[in-house]
Amino acid sequence: MRMKQRYHQYIILFFLLLSVPNTFAQLKGVVTDSITHEPLMYVSVYYEGKGVGGMTAMDGSYQIPVHKEWNEVTFSAIGYTTKVITIHSETKELNVQLLPSDIQLGEVTIRPQKEHYSRKNNPAVEFMRKVIAHKSSQRLEENDYYQYDKYQKMKMSLNDVTPESLQKGIYKKMPFLIDQIEISPESQKFILPVSIKETASQYIYRK
Secondary structure (H helix, E strand, O other): EEEEEEEEEEEHHHHHHOOOOOOOOOOEEEEOOOOOOOOOOOOOOOOEEEEEEEEOOOEEEEEEEOOOOOOEEEEEEEOOOOOOOOOOOOOEOOEEEEEEEEOOOOOOOOOOOOOOOOOHHHHHHHHHHHHOOOOHOOOOHOOOEEEEEEEEEEEEEEEOOOOHHHHHHHHHOOHHHHHHHHEOOOOOEEEEEEEEEEEEEEEEEEE
């Protein structure tokens, strides 16, 4: 087996690993149904066109970072009318009610009793039997030759970073860092990548 591999890694600066303040301004609130007043979960809350936002929890609560230059927050959910609200940099809490939209559901058929499941003459069962029977013949190693490309990316970042924090102290001398801020898909908070490792490999197999 032959393998070609490209490796690329960069570190922004070592002193970026210095401690960053843990607490920054956050916009918090609860989203509810305007008719039933029940909390709404899985509502998208975001700054339009900024790629920054989050989603409401099961109790309808949400929390997103505050940016002094972004003043329009969008609230959207399936089955509800999207609402865009203008906020001020001093706004710390915003509770929102969404109005249900008219959605016509498709026809639903209700059967009075559970149908008996049979393995005999069942196309799904027959299909799985054929898949299992040919499992060994589908292994890559059964081929005389195969080739594939593999790509991996590992990123290390500083947590809970805001544009405001990068305009203070030692960060003021590096204004370009503001453009590097991203939003974490796990915590929905700002992060600053400090190390990225990329590996691209090509695998070639021949008997």
